[in-house]
Amino acid sequence: MTYFFQNLVNALQWGSFYALIALGYSMVYGILMLFNFAHGDIFMVGAYIGFGVATGVTALASFGAIALPNWLILVLTIIISMFLTSFVGMLVERLGYRPLREAPRASAAITGLMIGIILETGNLAMLGAKRVRFPSLIKSTTYNIGGVFVTNKKIMIVAVSLMLMLALHQFVRRTKYGMAMRAMAFDYVVVPLMGVSINTIAAMTFAIGSALAAAAGILFGVAYPVLDPYMGIVFGWKAFVAAILGGRGSILGACMAGFLLGFIEIFVAMIFPSTLRDLIAYSIILLILTFRPHGFFGEPYSARLRL
Amino acid sequence: MMFKKLRNSFSQVPLLGWLLGALIAVVLEYYLGDALADVLRLPKIPVLFGFVIMLKKPLLIPSVLIFVMLIYALPIGAVARLSAPVTNRLVAWLFKLPMIISVAIHLGFLYAILHLWSDISAYRVLTLKLTMIAIIVTLSLNVINGYMGEFSCSHPGFMALGAYGASVFTVVLFAKDKLFGAAILPAALGPYMFPVALIIGGIFAALGALVIAIPSFRTRGDYLAIISLAFMFIVKSMIENLEIVGGPRGLSSQPDYANLPTVFLWTVACVWIINNFVRSTLGKSLNAVRDDEMAANAMTVNTRQTKIVAFLFSAFWAGVAGGLFAHVLRYVNPGTFGLQKLAEVLAMVYFGGLNSVYGSIVGAVSLSMLSEALRPLEIFKWIIIPLLLILVMIYRPTGLIAFKEFDVKKLIKPKHKQEKEV
Numbered sequence: 001m002t003y004f005f006q007n008l009v010n011a012l013q014w015g016s017f018y019a020l021i022a023l024g025y026s027m028v029y030g031i032l033m034l035f036n037f038a039h040g041d042i043f044m045v046g047a048y049i050g051f052g053v054a055t056g057v058t059a060l061a062s063f064g065a066i067a068l069p070n071w072l073i074l075v076l077t078i079i080i081s082m083f084l085t086s087f088v089g090m091l092v093e094r095l096g097y098r099p100l101r102e103a104p105r106a107s108a109a110i111t112g113l114m115i116g117i118i119l120e121t122g123n124l125a126m127l128g129a130k131r132v133r134f135p136s137l138i139k140s141t142t143y144n145i146g147g148v149f150v151t152n153k154k155i156m157i158v159a160v161s162l163m164l165m166l167a168l169h170q171f172v173r174r175t176k177y178g179m180a181m182r183a184m185a186f187d188y189v190v191v192p193l194m195g196v197s198i199n200t201i202a203a204m205t206f207a208i209g210s211a212l213a214a215a216a217g218i219l220f221g222v223a224y225p226v227l228d229p230y231m232g233i234v235f236g237w238k239a240f241v242a243a244i245l246g247g248r249g250s251i252l253g254a255c256m257a258g259f260l261l262g263f264i265e266i267f268v269a270m271i272f273p274s275t276l277r278d279l280i281a282y283s284i285i286l287l288i289l290t291f292r293p294h295g296f297f298g299e300p301y302s303a304r305l306r307l
Numbered sequence: 308m309m310f311k312k313l314r315n316s317f318s319q320v321p322l323l324g325w326l327l328g329a330l331i332a333v334v335l336e337y338y339l340g341d342a343l344a345d346v347l348r349l350p351k352i353p354v355l356f357g358f359v360i361m362l363k364k365p366l367l368i369p370s371v372l373i374f375v376m377l378i379y380a381l382p383i384g385a386v387a388r389l390s391a392p393v394t395n396r397l398v399a400w401l402f403k404l405p406m407i408i409s410v411a412i413h414l415g416f417l418y419a420i421l422h423l424w425s426d427i428s429a430y431r432v433l434t435l436k437l438t439m440i441a442i443i444v445t446l447s448l449n450v451i452n453g454y455m456g457e458f459s460c461s462h463p464g465f466m467a468l469g470a471y472g473a474s475v476f477t478v479v480l481f482a483k484d485k486l487f488g489a490a491i492l493p494a495a496l497g498p499y500m501f502p503v504a505l506i507i508g509g510i511f512a513a514l515g516a517l518v519i520a521i522p523s524f525r526t527r528g529d530y531l532a533i534i535s536l537a538f539m540f541i542v543k544s545m546i547e548n549l550e551i552v553g554g555p556r557g558l559s560s561q562p563d564y565a566n567l568p569t570v571f572l573w574t575v576a577c578v579w580i581i582n583n584f585v586r587s588t589l590g591k592s593l594n595a596v597r598d599d600e601m602a603a604n605a606m607t608v609n610t611r612q613t614k615i616v617a618f619l620f621s622a623f624w625a626g627v628a629g630g631l632f633a634h635v636l637r638y639v640n641p642g643t644f645g646l647q648k649l650a651e652v653l654a655m656v657y658f659g660g661l662n663s664v665y666g667s668i669v670g671a672v673s674l675s676m677l678s679e680a681l682r683p684l685e686i687f688k689w690i691i692i693p694l695l696l697i698l699v700m701i702y703r704p705t706g707l708i709a710f711k712e713f714d715v716k717k718l719i720k721p722k723h724k725q726e727k728e729v
Contacts, residue, residue: 035529096697103704106458110657111700113650114693121689233646237536244533278544282537286518289534293526 002147003270011266012259013154013223016161019258020216021239023168023251024089024209030185030249031198031205034105037112038092039213040236041119044229045088046214047134047221048123050081054135054218074137078160078218082211089210090203097206098199116236123229131228134221157219164215165255168208172251177204185249241285247298257296261285320387321722324394326416328383333423336378340427347374352427355434358680391722398721406716413719418571425567432567434679436635439574440628441671445655446581446664447624452653453661453709454585455617456597457527461519461535462625462652464542465512467644469626470633471552473508474561477501477634484560486553494562501564505573505630512626513619515542520618524611527600539649546641557640558633565634573631577624582664582713584620593617594662658696660706664713670706 021043028036036042054077061068068076096115100108141152172178183191184201192198220235221227242261246253261281268280289295340352347370353360356379357371401409425431444462451459479487481497492500515538522534547555584590592613595603604610633639651674659670674692681688699707 029529099701100704103700104661106452106661107657107700107704109458110653111697113653114696114700117650117693118690121686121693125686125690237646241533241537244529248529275548276544278540279548282540282544286522286534286537286541289526289530289537290522293522293530295530 005148007270011263015259015262018261019255020212022242022254022258025243026254034108038115040232041116042210043213043217044232046085047217050218053077053080070137081214085214086207086211089206093206120229134225247295250297253297320391321398324387328387329420331386332379332382362683395721436570438675439570441675443577443628445667445671447621448656449667450621454593458532459535461538463644463648464539465622465625466629468512468515469508469629470639472511473504473630474633476504482562505627508630509623509626512622516618516622520615543641559638561634561637660709663711666708
């Protein structure tokens with residue numbers, strides 16, 4: 001039983017990475033009806049920006065007279081990197097997606113894939129092929145709760161991601177911009193005629209999604225402090241799967257499916273040999289989608305899809 | 308004006324004339340290439356039209372340009388233009404005979420050119436074979452993504468199934484291997500059984516495609532994309548876990564059956580069959596399903612049958628390509644058929660053009676040649692090629708040559724002098 005709970009904790013941690021990244025996919029899908037395939041690589045860029053910011057802030061703190069506590073550095077890192085990465089997201093939208101808004105959706109998907117490759121290669125060209133170590137900002141302490149070992153990092157990761165999800169939920173439900181986003185997701189043809197600029201809303205959606213991905217990247221760096229330029233690929237595609245599984249454009253669905261994916265992966269690895277993880281995890285997803293083709297919270301299939 | 312005149316005068320050259328020119332150029336290179344390279348102080352004959360050398364050693368650019376000019380551009384242009392009256396008459400005479408003879412002669416010329424061109428170095432042979440395999444995969448993916456308008460991500464999976472199916476067949480029967488033991492049948496029989504191996508690989512892939520074809524009845528678009536993506540991961544992970552075919556270490560010691568003529572013949576067969584398929588009633592019903600499934604259904608198109616045939620057909624060719632791929636490299640491992648391969652194939656389809664056999668050929672050839680030619684740039688290659696693709700997507704969202712029929716008759720017909728515009 002403790003073994004089960006131990007894995008539950010791990011699954012929660014993995015699920016929060018997936019959920020945070022899947023949110024970006026799902027929101028962009030809700031507004032523009034297309035998937036931003038560069039999103040996994042924005043996660044990677046976010047992790048690297050976080051690495052840069054953390055190193056920079058630590059250096060500044062050590063030079064300056066003020067001694068910043070480590071947790072404050074981490075909070076600063078997360079906030080600054082989210083802010084910086086959101087510009088990366090907006091840039092991707094401006095250069096890669098805005099010119100293609102009327103094009104077939106598959107073309108936009110290809111553009112996204114290619115932007116992802118450019119981000120990976122650009123990173124490789126700038127920083128070289130060696131992996132970088134994310135600075136360890138918080139010291140790992142392990143608590144033993146009834147036989148289950150929980151580190152403070154894991155608690156922090158799950159707490160921070162839940163907080164971000166709640167914040168996003170409040171933003172979308174309570175603010176004017178959130179209302180504009182919901183309206184745009186409801187009908188992206190009519191709402192621009194009502195004076196809501198689709199360009200602003202799309203850029204904002206990309207910015208928010210990228211900021212969440214950056215947060216996921218930093219949290220990942222805290223938990224597994226080795227970063228490499230290709231780490232975004234697998235995460236990106238898995239989060240894409242989660243976003244679809246949750247139902248397209250559904251924020252709640254993306255969160256839940258992200259956690260579900262984390263659970264499936266961890267528990268499959270717990271019961272079966274870990275080499276079978278992908279095989280069984282994807283078979284389960286295939287089964288779910290065969291019997292529930294539009295995900296958990298998605299609208300049923302409509303014939304009015306663009307090519 | 309000058310350019311237009313030149314273009315006008317070259318527009319009378321039939322395809323056979325161009326092929327003749329290219330053949331002369333290749334023969335020239337075969338016999339005089341080394342000597343000319345010596346004179347121009349090039350280390351050896353430029354392998355890929357000089358791109359690689361030019362990028363590696365910029366000082367040699369003038370001599371490479373002279374070489375390309377003397378060996379390729381001038382002979383091709385001169386022979387094609389000067390022989391135009393003769394070739395036109397010849398083609399007109401051939402045109403009266405059954406089509407198949409005319410086409411066979413053109414293909415014979417094409418093969419002779421490729422053979423002589425690739426005889427210079429092993430690198431050219433390998434590049435050529437991989438390019439032709441890329442043509443097969445791209446065409447087969449275009450059937451689903453272009454003609455039927457789905458977004459299938461499963462082609463690396465089909466390729467993997469085909470590669471392993473064909474490899475296991477040939478390795479078990481004709482090769483001595485540490486996994487499967489000694490050969491069962493005499494090795495002399497091998498090359499004759501190779502088509503069987505490829506077809507078995509293709510059927511393997513087609514059976515796998517049922518997993519995607521059946522859900523495609525109920526859903527399409529993004530959900531089908533995910534189903535196909537999941538299928539790709541499942542295939543990869545399944546092969547990694549099958550110790551009997553080598554697991555993640557891969558399967559090697561495939562016999563060397565995939566020589567240039569074999570790959571060429573399969574590519575020609577693929578282009579021919581897929582071109583006929585997409586121009587048949589069934590192929591047109593693919594377009595109907597893409598444009599409006601409900602309307603197609605109302606117009607007596609059997610959408611289920613259409614979908615299942617399209618998926619099985621496309622997967623079959625992807626499997627054949629996988630089998631060829633395995634026998635060209637004589638080694639496969641499941642890691643090859645991952646997301647990287649997927650991005651590559653998708654790029655080829657969308658770069659070349661949707662819904663077009665021409666486009667697929669252009670996309671596959673240009674992207675594989677480009678990625679070889681830009682090799683000296685190392686990782687910057689992976690910035691330039693994606694940028695190029697993004698530009699193509701922005702300015703021609705459906706690809707370079709989209710929605711264009713591949714008409715053999717139009718391609719090989721004699722090109723007589725155009726009447727002056729009145």
